[in-house]
Amino acid sequence: MIHTIDWEVGWSDREFEAPARWVPATVPGAVQLDWAKAEQWDDHTYGENWRQYEWMEDKYWTYRAHLQALSLSEGERLYFVSRGIDYSFTIRLNGIELLRQEGMFTPVKLDITDQIRQGVELEIVIEPAPKRVDAPISRSQADQCCKPAVSYGWDWHPRLIPLGIWDDTYLSIRNDAHIVSAEVIYELSDSLDQVDLNLQVYLNQIDSEELVWRMINPEGETVFEHSCAVVNKKCTIQASIDKPKLWWPHDHGEQPLYTSEVYIYSTRESRSIADHQSQRIGFRRVKLVMHEGAWKEPSKFPKSRSNPPITLEVNGRNVFCKGTNWVHPSIFPGTITADDYYVLLELAKTANMNMLRIWGGGIVNKESFFEHCDELGLMVWQEFPLACNLYPDSPAYLKILDQESRSIITRLRKHTSVVLWCGGNELFNAWSKMTDQSLPLRLLNANCYELDRNTPFIMTSPLDGMGHGHYMFQYSPSEDVLQAMAKAQNTAYTEFGVPSPSSVEQLMSFIPPEELFPPKPGTSWESHHAFNALSENMWLMADQIEHYFGPYESLEQLVEYGQLLQAEGYKCIYEEARRQKPKCSMALNWCYNEPWPSAANNSIVSWPAKPKPSYYAVQASCRPILASSRIPKFSWQDGEWFEPELWLLNDSPSTVQSGRMEAYLTLGAGTRQLLLTWDFASLEANVNRRGPTARFLLPNDDCTRLTLELIVVDRQEWNSAYTLVYKGSGFPEKISRSTLNF
Numbered sequence: 001m002i003h004t005i006d007w008e009v010g011w012s013d014r015e016f017e018a019p020a021r022w023v024p025a026t027v028p029g030a031v032q033l034d035w036a037k038a039e040q041w042d043d044h045t046y047g048e049n050w051r052q053y054e055w056m057e058d059k060y061w062t063y064r065a066h067l068q069a070l071s072l073s074e075g076e077r078l079y080f081v082s083r084g085i086d087y088s089f090t091i092r093l094n095g096i097e098l099l100r101q102e103g104m105f106t107p108v109k110l111d112i113t114d115q116i117r118q119g120v121e122l123e124i125v126i127e128p129a130p131k132r133v134d135a136p137i138s139r140s141q142a143d144q145c146c147k148p149a150v151s152y153g154w155d156w157h158p159r160l161i162p163l164g165i166w167d168d169t170y171l172s173i174r175n176d177a178h179i180v181s182a183e184v185i186y187e188l189s190d191s192l193d194q195v196d197l198n199l200q201v202y203l204n205q206i207d208s209e210e211l212v213w214r215m216i217n218p219e220g221e222t223v224f225e226h227s228c229a230v231v232n233k234k235c236t237i238q239a240s241i242d243k244p245k246l247w248w249p250h251d252h253g254e255q256p257l258y259t260s261e262v263y264i265y266s267t268r269e270s271r272s273i274a275d276h277q278s279q280r281i282g283f284r285r286v287k288l289v290m291h292e293g294a295w296k297e298p299s300k301f302p303k304s305r306s307n308p309p310i311t312l313e314v315n316g317r318n319v320f321c322k323g324t325n326w327v328h329p330s331i332f333p334g335t336i337t338a339d340d341y342y343v344l345l346e347l348a349k350t351a352n353m354n355m356l357r358i359w360g361g362g363i364v365n366k367e368s369f370f371e372h373c374d375e376l377g378l379m380v381w382q383e384f385p386l387a388c389n390l391y392p393d394s395p396a397y398l399k400i401l402d403q404e405s406r407s408i409i410t411r412l413r414k415h416t417s418v419v420l421w422c423g424g425n426e427l428f429n430a431w432s433k434m435t436d437q438s439l440p441l442r443l444l445n446a447n448c449y450e451l452d453r454n455t456p457f458i459m460t461s462p463l464d465g466m467g468h469g470h471y472m473f474q475y476s477p478s479e480d481v482l483q484a485m486a487k488a489q490n491t492a493y494t495e496f497g498v499p500s501p502s503s504v505e506q507l508m509s510f511i512p513p514e515e516l517f518p519p520k521p522g523t524s525w526e527s528h529h530a531f532n533a534l535s536e537n538m539w540l541m542a543d544q545i546e547h548y549f550g551p552y553e554s555l556e557q558l559v560e561y562g563q564l565l566q567a568e569g570y571k572c573i574y575e576e577a578r579r580q581k582p583k584c585s586m587a588l589n590w591c592y593n594e595p596w597p598s599a600a601n602n603s604i605v606s607w608p609a610k611p612k613p614s615y616y617a618v619q620a621s622c623r624p625i626l627a628s629s630r631i632p633k634f635s636w637q638d639g640e641w642f643e644p645e646l647w648l649l650n651d652s653p654s655t656v657q658s659g660r661m662e663a664y665l666t667l668g669a670g671t672r673q674l675l676l677t678w679d680f681a682s683l684e685a686n687v688n689r690r691g692p693t694a695r696f697l698l699p700n701d702d703c704t705r706l707t708l709e710l711i712v713v714d715r716q717e718w719n720s721a722y723t724l725v726y727k728g729s730g731f732p733e734k735i736s737r738s739t740l741n742f
Helices: 031-039 049-058 338-350 367-376 395-412 439-452 481-487 504-510 542-549 555-579 613-621 733-737
Strands: 007-012 023-025 060-067 076-082 088-093 096-102 108-111 120-126 169-175 179-188 194-203 208-216 222-229 234-242 258-266 273-281 286-289 311-314 317-319 321-326 355-358 379-383 418-422 466-468 474-476 492-495 586-589 625-630 635-637 645-650 659-667 672-680 689-693 705-712 720-727
Touching (some): 023 031, 031 049, 096 108, 169 273, 179 258, 179 273, 338 367, 367 379, 481 555, 542 555, 555 586, 555 625, 555 645, 555 720, 613 625, 625 705, 625 720, 645 659, 645 672, 672 689
Parallel strands (some): 321 355, 321 586, 355 379, 379 418, 492 586, 635 720
Antiparallel strands (some): 007 060, 076 169, 208 222, 208 258, 258 273, 286 311, 625 645, 705 720
């Protein structure tokens, strides 16, 4: 039985100093939001309002609740339970310390039965945000703790460090004898036609006479029921299922979920259920394997090391991972709900994505995130909370990392969607300076092996052969993304980006009217990441917009041009990565969503869940089967030969029947011209086909765009279109008088 708690919160300068003022608290939530609500501050996402919160990171925050006596029956106990408190904290009952803990991902469960009485006072004292004392004001302040570094300031996240109770927290009445945990560990046979199950149950005490284990199939039918006498606190039962229904990523099959139900029965006078736990299980086998031809590299002696495996094999089938880098959808994770997750995850599935990389700079998401991914067939690459820092080998840090990582692994390993563990983000480089001999990474590898050995683990991303970046449309003054990607040869593209401004409507919702146009540094445009996020012009990249389109005369033009670059840039990268199969096996853009409204960013979904035009471009490029073109560059002039190369891409588990593809070119609003017809033969499952190259001499035309359309006869769901810049006579004067609709 669950009972909610009414909380209030206040701050002080020292740990044992009582707050001078108490205000109502929302749990889960964040102390900053509670205080802002009491002070009637304006929304932190608007303009520069977020700066009001800066002082809060250095205060002690105390939650207080007056617990009323609860009626407990004989044989019942009362527990205080919290799934997450951020970050270092002390729990006291009537001034007596019950627990002191560091770490927001390790849950709390305290038996307070013997201490509870009418009017007892429960306190949780949250310490100031952890910071390395000699570090500059940057993410490096977080390099000796397990608190996500993103909150300390990033190129798309303001410096706002949340503190407080961030996950479900409540009082729980449980029977004296209850189940501490009940988990099924399974192993699929090599032929995938049998699964061996091992149920491990831990009880808090031996006060039950029987344990019953029931397995329910996805249709709700009982597969088996086993029972055993309870003779000690640990109970183990083995079983097997023949011809289990396998769980697949959504673009490769169904997501059948079995249900394991465990009951313990009381030894009291009348036999009754003392406790019950259930677990949903999807049966699948995942491996990271070497891509075709990988062992031929390096070709010369000493053949010491090939690129590490990054091709994901699911149930014996290589799966091309098309997806994105997920960031938590709020600066304050305590405010994220199951519905918030579901809306964004449904959008990801609808965009034909099958993998989400949970980046190591952010939080480990709440339970409902993973439950939705299990149901939707979205695979999860889960990183531990290490990012872009040199994390120490010190015993103090390793102790907390060990505690937090074990909590994360044991919570998430039961989720079918979690297919890959990773030590953290960008750790093997000049700014992090970690190696595979760094003790934090060796510890994480060891814990994953001990606790979840059948799920692959990699030390960091990127590893040799993998691509992180670039993050803009123009790679150099003479090279755009279409030119650069055709020359790339990576095993996976696990971060890449093309920025764009947010929509005009979105910009007007958080930038004061007097600052809206033209965009300038030193205004809300900058604090919302349009300028000086990494370099002077990031992420608005107005110089690149002007390079391709000429001067913009309004906010509407700026947004339209920038969003076109983002849409066509992402279209190029996803499709080119797929063309480079089988060496390449992943395309995951940076990034999917935002934790607050950005003026300009690499995201394809604006905060809180508003798709940009690039979302629909990515959706088209991630279709399992589509007509595609390798286009030599983005910007064209009269007198040049336009030479697009045709492809048919197939990442599906199905054979593609033979057919006909037609390529059409339209200049501006002119006549649609047939460039080429290609009669292609049938395609095997998960195989691409390279087709012919069209050649067309571009005339001198007074237009600003080219449109290439690929039409597959009788297969319109495979059709594709590309919008390109055309610089004929009169550029750039004429471009300011028109817009590029797409």
